[in-house]
Amino acid sequence: MSYAPEIEIAGRKIGPGHEPYVICELSGNHNGSLDRALLMVDAAADTGCDAIKIQTYTADTITMDVDRPEFHIHGGLWDGRSLYELYQEAHTPFEWHEAIFERAHQRGVTIFSSPFDETAVDLLADLGAPAYKIASFEAVDLPLIRYAAAKGKPLIISTGMANQAEMAAARDTALAAGAQGVVLLHCVSSYPATFEDANVRTVTDMAARFESPIGLSDHTPGTAASVAAVAMGACVIEKHFTLARADGGPDAAFSLEPAEFTALVRDCKDAWKSLGRAHYDTLGSERGSLLFRRSLYVTADVKAGEALSRANVRSIRPGNGLAPAHLDEVLGKPARRDLARGEPLAWDMVG
Template identity: 35%
Template sequence: MSSAPRKRSDFMLQRARIIAEAGVNHNGDLARALALVDTAARAGADIIKFQSFRADKLATPAAAKASYQQATTGGGQSQLEMLRSLELSESEEREIAAACAAANIGYLSTPFDADSATHLVRHVGVSAFKVGSGDLTNAPLLLHLARFRLPVILSTGMGTLAEIEQALGVIAFGYFREEAAPSTSRAFSEVLLERRAWSMLREKVTLLHCTTEYPAAAHSINLRAMASLREAFGLEVGFSDHSVGIHLAVAAVALGATVIEKHFTLDRNLPGPDHRASLEPDELTAMIAAIRDVESAMGDGRKIPAPEELANRSVARRSLVVTRRVCRGERFSADNLGVKRPGNGVSPMEFWTYLDQVAPRDYEVDEAIEP
C-alpha cells in the first residue's frame, strides 16, 4: 500500500453524506419501498439505498442463510427462496427512483450482478454504485461496474488491506483499460503503479469501514480502522454501521467519516432478515440530527474564542483589586492585592508586575486597580 499517495487531512471540514439503507426492508412490496423513500427524505437523509439483484444469479439452492438470517426468518426456506421473495422488478426500481427525485433525495442501489448494474445505469439513471462487502473480492463484478466510470462506494467488511488493494486495482483497471481484458490478476496490481490511477481513485472511490454482522457488537466495530484505511490508500473513508443504536455512527463522523450508511425500517417487528438490526423512523431522524450537530461542533480547529464567549469574559474572569483600604503612596503587596470578578480590569497575569508599586491614589476595599 506504500504506492498510495497521501491525502491532506482536511476531512473534518466536510459534511458527511448520510445513506439511509432501505436494502430489502421493503419485503418485496413496492408500496412499502415508496414509504421508505418518504421516511428517509423526511428524516433528512441525503441518499436512500436499495439492493438490485436476481436471486437466481446471486445464490445457488445449496447456499445456506447466515446465522442472523436464520434467527430472523427461520430455517424453513433456503437463502435462494428468501432472496426471491425480496426482489424488486426493473419497473419497480424505476418507479422508486422517480419517487426519490420527487422527494429530493438521492437514489442509490447495490447491484449484485452485471445485468442489474447495467439496468441501473441505462434505465434507472444512477450516478454512482454502492458495492456490498460480500463483493469486495468479486473481481468480474467490480470490473463491470468500473467500465461505466461512475463513482464507487466500496464496503470493506470481512476484508484485509491486501484484499482492498486488489479490489482497487480491479476498479482502476476498469477505469483506465475500458476495452482491455486482463490476462491475469497481475494486471490489476500493475495499474496501481500509475500515478493517474490513484488520482482517479481519489476522485471516484470512497471506502466504507464495516463489520459484517447483524447486529454487530460494539467491541467488534473497530472505528480506528477508518484511520488505517485513510492512511493506507489516501481515499475518502466512511462507515457502514451495523451496530444497534445511533451512537457509533455519530462517533464515526467525529473521527472523520465522510459517508455514513445505516439500515432503517418502518417497523423493526416486520418479518424479514434485516429489520431487527435497523433503525426505526424516529431513530433515523435522531441519528441524522446528532450527526449534523457533531459536524457543526467540529469547527475548523483554530483555538480562538467563539463569538458567543466574548461577552462572558468579564463575568467569568477576574481582575486585580485591593483586598483592604490602600492609601495613596502605599505600596501594593500580597497582603493588600487580590483577584476577583468582574474581569474588566487589569488581568491577574499582571499580579507580580504590580507588587511593590506605589498606589497613585486612595483605594477602597474591592476597588479595581487602574492600568
C-alpha cells in the same frame, strides 16, 4: 494509477473537506410491499439524508435454490434459513425500481443501489443511477466491480471481511475499468455488529493507506459508532433504515427508525462541524466572555499610601482589572490614591 481525494455524486462533493455524506439504506425492510417501499422513501427523505440506497438482485441472481448445508445459515439473526429463502423475501423486485427511483427524484433525494450481477448493473444504468454501491460480500467479485465501473460512475465499496490486498484489488480494478472515483467503507459484516468489533479507528488508518475517501457502513445499534467514525475522518456513513423495528423485516433488528435516523444525520453533520481546526486563539464568539474572566479588584476601601494586601485586593470576576498573575507584584505596594471597594485595579493605582 491516480487516486482522487474526493468524488462527486449527483453534484455533491464527497471527501475530507466536506460534511459527511449520509446514506439511508432501505434494504429489504419494505417487507414485500411496494407501497411500504415508497413510504420508506418519503420517510427517508424527511430525515435529511444525502442519499437513499436500495439493493438490486433476485434470489436467482444472488444464489441458487439448493438443499446443501453451505446454502443454509447457521447462527446469528437468520439462523436456520436458506440463502434462497432469505433473498426471496428480502429482494426488491426489478419491476419496482422505476417507481422507487421516481419517488426519490420527486422528493429531491439522490438514489442509487447495490447491484449483485450484470443484469442489475444494466437496470440501474437505464434508470440513470449516479453511483453504484458494491456490498461487502461482493468486494472480491472483481468481474462485477469491473462491469459496474465501466458505466463511468463512482463506486462505493464496503470492505467487510476483505483484507488489505483485497481492498486494494477492488479499488484498483474499479479505477482501471473507468469508475469516476472510489469510496471505501470500513464495515463489520455481522448483523448486528457489536461496538467492541466496530474498530472505527480503522477509518483513519484506511485513509492513510488507500488515499481515497473513506467511510463507515455501520451495522451496530444506535448512532454512536457512526458519530465516532466521523470524528475519525469518515466522509460517508451508511446505515440501515426501517419505518418501525416492530414491523419486522430481514434487516429490521439493526435498522434505525425515522426519528433515530434524523438524529443520526444531525449528529454526524454536527460532529463534523465541531472538528474544526487546531487553534489556540480567542474566537470571535468568545470575546464577549472575556469580561467574565477573573482579574484583580479592590475588595475594601484603601486610603492613599496604605499598603495593598490580601485583605483589600483579590482575584474575582469580572475581568476589567489587572490579570491575577500580577497579584504578588502589587501586594505590599502603597496605593497612589484613595481606592474604593469595587474598583478594578490598574497599574496607575499602585505606587
